[in-house]
Amino acid sequence: MLENSLPTALYIHVPFCVRKCRYCDFVSYLYNESNARLYITGLCREIEQRVGCKHDKRWPLSTVFIGGGTPTCLSTAMLLEIITFIKGHFILLPGVEFTIEANPGTVDVDKLSALRRAGVNRLSLGAQACTETTLGILGRIHTHAQTVTAVRQAREAGFDNVNLDLIFEVPGQTLTEWQCCLEQVVALQPEHVSTYGLQLEEGTPLKEQVDSGFLQPCAEEDGLAMYRASIDILKSAGLEQYEISNFAKSGRECRHNLVYWHNEQYLGLGPAAHSRLGEMRMSNETNLIDYTIGLNTGALTVAWSENITPENDIFETIFLGLRMTCGLDLERFKQRFGRPLEEVYPGLAESLVNKGLLERRGNHLRLTPRGLMVANEVMCEFAPS
Numbered sequence: 001m002l003e004n005s006l007p008t009a010l011y012i013h014v015p016f017c018v019r020k021c022r023y024c025d026f027v028s029y030l031y032n033e034s035n036a037r038l039y040i041t042g043l044c045r046e047i048e049q050r051v052g053c054k055h056d057k058r059w060p061l062s063t064v065f066i067g068g069g070t071p072t073c074l075s076t077a078m079l080l081e082i083i084t085f086i087k088g089h090f091i092l093l094p095g096v097e098f099t100i101e102a103n104p105g106t107v108d109v110d111k112l113s114a115l116r117r118a119g120v121n122r123l124s125l126g127a128q129a130c131t132e133t134t135l136g137i138l139g140r141i142h143t144h145a146q147t148v149t150a151v152r153q154a155r156e157a158g159f160d161n162v163n164l165d166l167i168f169e170v171p172g173q174t175l176t177e178w179q180c181c182l183e184q185v186v187a188l189q190p191e192h193v194s195t196y197g198l199q200l201e202e203g204t205p206l207k208e209q210v211d212s213g214f215l216q217p218c219a220e221e222d223g224l225a226m227y228r229a230s231i232d233i234l235k236s237a238g239l240e241q242y243e244i245s246n247f248a249k250s251g252r253e254c255r256h257n258l259v260y261w262h263n264e265q266y267l268g269l270g271p272a273a274h275s276r277l278g279e280m281r282m283s284n285e286t287n288l289i290d291y292t293i294g295l296n297t298g299a300l301t302v303a304w305s306e307n308i309t310p311e312n313d314i315f316e317t318i319f320l321g322l323r324m325t326c327g328l329d330l331e332r333f334k335q336r337f338g339r340p341l342e343e344v345y346p347g348l349a350e351s352l353v354n355k356g357l358l359e360r361r362g363n364h365l366r367l368t369p370r371g372l373m374v375a376n377e378v379m380c381e382f383a384p385s
């Protein structure tokens with residue numbers, strides 16, 4: 001069980017984008033200035049209601065992550081207003097990791113420099129692909145040349161911790177194109193790369209195009225080959241895999257995301273943001289107007305919440321722990337739940353080890369390279385019945 005202390009990880013959701021990508025089912029609205037102002041008003045009220053007045057700063061943070069949406073479609077002045085409000089109401093601990101997500105089509109050196117000066121020290125760029133064809137299929141607003149420029153501008157602005165997000169298994173994408181994209185990304189010398197297999201989400205234009213036969217989905221074996229290529233190419237460039245979809249230079253693992261993978265507490269603010277506080281999980285009102293009106297009347301706009309049962313807590317801790325290449329920390333598990341894994345699932349880990357899907361390394365239980373390729377199936381073995 002988690003202690004009821006304050007989480008030290010803060011997520012801020014910015015629910016705006018310049019245009020909706022064709023594969024996206026995240027909560028984001030088309031940017032316009034008046035809605036952005038409404039959002040900032042609501043967000044500031046939410047911070048005040050969660051934390052109290054700024055003269056009473058008691059909430060220490062070791063990671064802050066401003067994500068979306070596309071945070072950088074807000075103006076520099078708006079972003080600085082949000083950052084100033086965060087700094088005014090929380091204690092940013094020494095060495096805080098402060099990330100902002102950005103779309104390469106929405107940054108320039110002035111905006112990046114202002115963010116860096118304000119204390120943002122990690123930039124996560126949604127590069128996604130390196131050919132105009134694939135970027136077009138995904139419906140991205142930027143070109144690969146803009147990604148290259150954004151990375152250069154980030155360096156000029158003083159960012160020494162840059163992540164690039166990439167997507168594989170896109171309809172029409174070939175293994176050769178993907179390998180070439182990875183090489184181009186490596187040449188940009190990012191400290192961190194995330195590679196995600198495309199999920200065709202219900203209701204998105206891309207899913208409709210695939211369902212109608214207009215686009216051919218990527219074959220499963222091609223997707224696996226692309227995943228293997230990510231591991232090989234990024235590793236040979238010094239970007240070690242530390243999670244199923246994440247690769248980093250030594251010491252540049254994303255500390256904010258490690259909080260999620262350790263199934264620890266975090267506070268999420270903004271429309272649709274999720275939080276885990278103690279044994280509760282909750283998410284905010286999604287609708288921007290309802291979110292802001294609720295906060296202006298003094299109410300927290302939690303739209304949904306649930307008590308996390310001990311069974312689900314255990315399962316999620318295993319599921320998330322196995323996502324990391326170091327695996328599930330068995331000692332930490334025992335301390336948190338008061339009993340060893342073997343006692344909760346008698347014989348299960350042993351049987352998966354015997355099948356060559358899991359292995360023990362010191363205090364950790366982790367996926368083998370074979371288990372990594374069927375990770376979801378392995379993790380689901382631990383699902384509560």
Ligand code: SF4
Pocket residue numbers: 016017019020021024025026028068069070103126
């Ligand atoms: S930029 Fe990101 S959040 Fe915005 S529409 Fe595209 S995928 Fe969705």
